[in-house]
Amino acid sequence: NEPQRWIQAFLETSLHSLIGFTLSTAGGFLLAVILVLIPRLKRAVLPFAVFFQTVPIVAIAPLLVIYFGFGSPTVVASSFFVSFFPVLASSLM
Numbered sequence: 001n002e003p004q005r006w007i008q009a010f011l012e013t014s015l016h017s018l019i020g021f022t023l024s025t026a027g028g029f030l031l032a033v034i035l036v037l038i039p040r041l042k043r044a045v046l047p048f049a050v051f052f053q054t055v056p057i058v059a060i061a062p063l064l065v066i067y068f069g070f071g072s073p074t075v076v077a078s079s080f081f082v083s084f085f086p087v088l089a090s091s092l093m
Helices: 004-037 041-050 058-068 073-093
Strands: none
Touching: 004 041, 041 058, 041 073, 058 073
């Protein structure tokens, strides 16, 4: 029974991480396209994107737990925040 619970938890966490990554990829790429079309806005946003990709998830995780509680929304949000800014910065450079 214990291995089944572990496998179920693993699959659920993997699914929610994939959802967060998919959202960040779509959002980061879409924002990058918009920023390429508006160079002045790109110059304003790019330094923040580079800065926020250096912030460790350990600093953000307690805030996410406070806002979303324990469970799936926190996993999706943390996955989103970890991957959004690197996708955005990489798409712009």
